[in-house]
Amino acid sequence: MRRREAIRKQQAKFIEENGVICLDNVSKSYSTGSPALNGISLKVHRGEFVFIVGDSGSGKSTLIKLLLRELVASSGQVNVMGKDMAKLRRREIPKLRRNLGVVFQDFRLLNDRNVYENVAFAQRIIEVPGREIRRNVPAILATVGLAGKYKAKTTQLSGGEQQRVALARALINNPSILLADEPTGNLDPKNSWDIMKLLEEINEAGTTVVVVTHNREIVNAMQKRVVTMKKGVIISDEEEGAYIDDED
Amino acid sequence: MKISTFFYTIQQGFKNLFRNKWYSLASIATISACLFLFGIFYAIVANFQYMVKGAEENICVTVFFEDGITDTRIEEIGKMIRNRTEVSEVVYISAEEAWEDYQKIYFGDRAEEFIAGYPTNPLYRDMNYVVYLSDVSMQDTLVTYLYSIEGVRLVRYSALTASTLSGVNLLIGYVSLGIIVVLLAVSVFLISNTVTIGISVRREEINIMKYIGATDFFVRAPFVLEGMLIGLIGAAIPLWVVHYFYGSVLDYAAEKFSMLSHLLKFLPAETIFGFLTPVCLGVGVGIGFMGSISTVRKHLHV
Numbered sequence: 284m285r286r287r288e289a290i291r292k293q294q295a296k297f298i299e300e301n302g303v304i305c306l307d308n309v310s311k312s313y314s315t316g317s318p319a320l321n322g323i324s325l326k327v328h329r330g331e332f333v334f335i336v337g338d339s340g341s342g343k344s345t346l347i348k349l350l351l352r353e354l355v356a357s358s359g360q361v362n363v364m365g366k367d368m369a370k371l372r373r374r375e376i377p378k379l380r381r382n383l384g385v386v387f388q389d390f391r392l393l394n395d396r397n398v399y400e401n402v403a404f405a406q407r408i409i410e411v412p413g414r415e416i417r418r419n420v421p422a423i424l425a426t427v428g429l430a431g432k433y434k435a436k437t438t439q440l441s442g443g444e445q446q447r448v449a450l451a452r453a454l455i456n457n458p459s460i461l462l463a464d465e466p467t468g469n470l471d472p473k474n475s476w477d478i479m480k481l482l483e484e485i486n487e488a489g490t491t492v493v494v495v496t497h498n499r500e501i502v503n504a505m506q507k508r509v510v511t512m513k514k515g516v517i518i519s520d521e522e523e524g525a526y527i528d529d530e531d
Numbered sequence: 532m533k534i535s536t537f538f539y540t541i542q543q544g545f546k547n548l549f550r551n552k553w554y555s556l557a558s559i560a561t562i563s564a565c566l567f568l569f570g571i572f573y574a575i576v577a578n579f580q581y582m583v584k585g586a587e588e589n590i591c592v593t594v595f596f597e598d599g600i601t602d603t604r605i606e607e608i609g610k611m612i613r614n615r616t617e618v619s620e621v622v623y624i625s626a627e628e629a630w631e632d633y634q635k636i637y638f639g640d641r642a643e644e645f646i647a648g649y650p651t652n653p654l655y656r657d658m659n660y661v662v663y664l665s666d667v668s669m670q671d672t673l674v675t676y677l678y679s680i681e682g683v684r685l686v687r688y689s690a691l692t693a694s695t696l697s698g699v700n701l702l703i704g705y706v707s708l709g710i711i712v713v714l715l716a717v718s719v720f721l722i723s724n725t726v727t728i729g730i731s732v733r734r735e736e737i738n739i740m741k742y743i744g745a746t747d748f749f750v751r752a753p754f755v756l757e758g759m760l761i762g763l764i765g766a767a768i769p770l771w772v773v774h775y776f777y778g779s780v781l782d783y784a785a786e787k788f789s790m791l792s793h794l795l796k797f798l799p800a801e802t803i804f805g806f807l808t809p810v811c812l813g814v815g816v817g818i819g820f821m822g823s824i825s826t827v828r829k830h831l832h833v
Contacts, residue, residue, distance in 0.1 A: 351742065374746070381744035391739045395550045408745040410533045452743065 294365030301362065302326040303460055303491050304350060309359035310515075311345050319345040321515040322359065327493060329459070332486040334502050335495045336526055337512035343495045346512070347464050350493075351383065352376050364459060381409055384453030384490070388465035390445040392437040392452075398424065399433040402451045409456060423451045427481060443474030450481060454490075461485060463494045467501065475501060499526040532748075540749070544756025551733070555761055562765025562818070565718035566811045570773035572714060574803050576707035581798045583700050587667045588619070590693055594660040594677055595685040604682050609660060611680060617669035618662055626658040668697040719818055727826045737830045751827045755820060762819025766811040774804060 297305075304327035311320040320342045327333050337343050348354040349361050352368050361368040364382055371379060392401050399420055406416045424430050427447040437445055446466060453461055463482060467475035479494075479501050486492040496502060502509055502525065509524030510517055519527055548555045594612070596605060605623075613621050624632070630652045634642045662677075664670060670693040677686045733754075740750045781797050788795055 377741075377744045377746045379744075380742065383744075385742050391735070391742065393736055393739060395736075404740075405743050407536070407539055408740070408743065408749050410536050413535055456744075 297362065297365040298329065302328040302331075303364055304493070305360075305362040306346075306349075307360045307362075309349065309356045309361055311342075311349065311354060312357045318357070318515050320349075320356075323512075323515070323517050324359075325510060325517060325520070327460075327491060329491055330486070330489055332483065332492045332505075332507045333494070334505075334507055334509045334524075335493060335512060336497070336502055336509060340514070341512040342515040343512055344464065345515075347462055347495060350460075350462060351385065352379055377408070381456055382459050384450075384456070384458035384461040386446065386449045386453050386461070386463040386466045388468035390437075390442075390449045390469075392445060392448055394437050396437070397433070398429060398435050398437060398440070398448050401437060401448055402455055405452045405455050419455055420451075423455045426454070427451045428477075441474070442469050443471070443477060446470060446474070446478050447481070450478070450485075454485060458490065460491045460493065463492065463496075465495055465497065467496065467498050472500075479505065502526040536749075540752040541756060543753035544760060547753055547757040548760055554728075555757075558761045559765040559768070561721050562718075562762060562815050563768045565714070565721055566766050566815060567769035567772060569711070569714045569718060569814075570769050570807050570811060571776075572707075572710060573807055574773060574777055576703065576711075577803055577806075578798050580700065580703055580707070582796055583696060583703065585796050587696050587700070588663065590664060590667050590670070590689070590696065592662045592664070592670065592673060592677070593687040594662060594683055595657060595687070596659070597682050597684045598656055600682045605658070608680055608682055612660060612662055612677070615673060615676065617664055617666050617673055619665035620663040622661045622663075624659050624661060626652055626655050629654045629657045629659065664693075667693045667700075715814065718814060727822060731826065731830070734830045737827065741831065747831050750831060751824065754827045755823045758819035758823025759816050760819070762815035762817070763812065765819075766815025770804070770808055770811050773807070774800060777803060 304325065306323055306325045308322050308324055309320055310318055310322050312318040323342070323346075335343050335346065345354065349356055349368065350363055352363075352371055355369055363379065366375075366379060393404065396404070402420045402423060403416050406419060411419070421430065421433065424433055427450050429444060429447050429451065432440065432444065437448060440448065446469075450466075461482070466478055466482070470478065475498060482492050482494060483505070506523045508522050509519070509526065511519040511524075511527045594608070596608070609621055609623060612618055633654060634646060638645045662673070664673065670688060670690070674686050674688055677683055737750055737754075777800055781800070784795055784797065
């Protein structure tokens with residue numbers, strides 16, 4: 284018990300000093316081709332809103348996979364919520380992911396279940412009592428503007444609505460970090476802006492938000508921190524930055 | 532694990548059956564078809580062996596004694612024969628009984644007319660032991676032994692019948708074992724393949740669950756339960772069908788071939804299904820369990 288408390292304190296101290304996400308000289312190579320990430324270092328502090336931009340093959344998706352512990356870095360250190368991803372045991376991965384809300388470009392909803400069941404599923408896996416689930420799910424659906432659609436099948440929803448369901452699912456367990464991988468990639472401009480506004484509100488409520496995107500218009504308009512990647516390295520990291528054009 | 536999670540898992544296992552109804556139907560049909568073939572074949576082979584065994588039980592060896600043998604010696608010989616492990620039954624036929632049987636067989640209704648020509652029992656030296664075997668393949672060994680007993684004059688037996696039955700029995704044993712093994716292997720392969728394909732197409736679903744922090748157990752349990760349910764239903768259907776047909780065949784045979792009832796002796800349904808039920812349910816549920824658990828495991832590394 285004491286040891287666990289000591290570890291918790293150590294992690295809190297690490298987060299205070301290095302942020303909720305901390306990459307130190309991280310490289311990732313696959314068996315074929317050039318390295319996907321080549322010695323990148325990045326710190327994201329609690330409550331920040333960060334855009335990660337770059338062309339295809341720049342290493343954005345690999346970065347997200349490292350943060351989700353889907354991949355392990357070939358060298359360097361990846362810390363998420365004070366935990367060293369290389370030292371994380373397999374059975375500890377679900378616990379880490381429950382602290383990370385994830386939103387994908389293709390929504391990744393369970394299409395054989397309705398809106399309510401998709402969102403409730405995230406609570407069931409952390410064994411929240413049914414009574415609380417019945418209270419929490421309608422509340423979070425109201426937050427994302429889907430209060431009236433909880434019975435609908437996900438396939439009956441528009442792209443924007445599906446992404447809101449994915450957001451509700453990502454948020455219902457109050458994650459410390461929200462990772463959004465191209466959340467507007469499949470949406471029209473209006474829905475894209477609606478989703479971004481929601482992400483901004485979530486960030487204002489205290490959640491750290493990391494958005495990987497190609498959407499120049501949104502990045503330039505929102506005036507947030509922008510990390511630009513190219514061929515596996517970070518070429519720019521600016522507060523209130525803008526989308527940098529690839530001049531290759 | 533909380534009790535609510537336990538019930539949720541069970542509920543999801545049942546729901547999965549209906550969510551993926553075409554896959555469930557395909558899997559159940561595959562399992563049913565395989566186990567139906569297995570059940571039919573087993574029923575045929577078991578009955579065939581039963582009939583051959585029945586025929587074997589009627590094979591007997593007749594032992595005749597030397598002239599002037601005493602009753603005490605005949606009794607001693609009887610005891611010696613009864614002590615043999617390959618012997619199932621020994622019946623003593625006196626000379627009088629032998630003559631009566633002869634009359635019945637050869638003279639029939641005109642016995643009185645014919646026996647007038649025999650003032651004394653012509654079979655006075657033909658009292659004998661009729662020896663039934665528990666294992667027909669041991670007939671030669673028994674005959675050699677019988678000839679070695681002092682006081683035995685003649686041993687009558689049919690070497691050809693015994694060796695034919697023994698050979699047929701052995702052949703059925705090998706062939707049926709081979710076919711059952713092949714059928715079971717094909718069933719295991721087809722069923723596990725169906726389960727594998729069914730779960731593989733839901734890889735995306737497993738990935739999503741893992742991305743949002745579900746434990747391996749939480750992801751796996753409903754799939755495993757689903758696999759076991761499919762196996763159970765897939766095994767229960769052919770068992771019911773084979774049971775129904777078996778009863779019908781028995782009734783039909785009893786009605787249409789009553790004159791052959793001494794030849795066509797069928798095993799009772801309880802004997803057949805005493806074996807088939809646990810084997811089919813075990814194969815169905817076992818393959819459903821193993822197939823789903825191994826397939827889901829492949830997709831859990833996300």
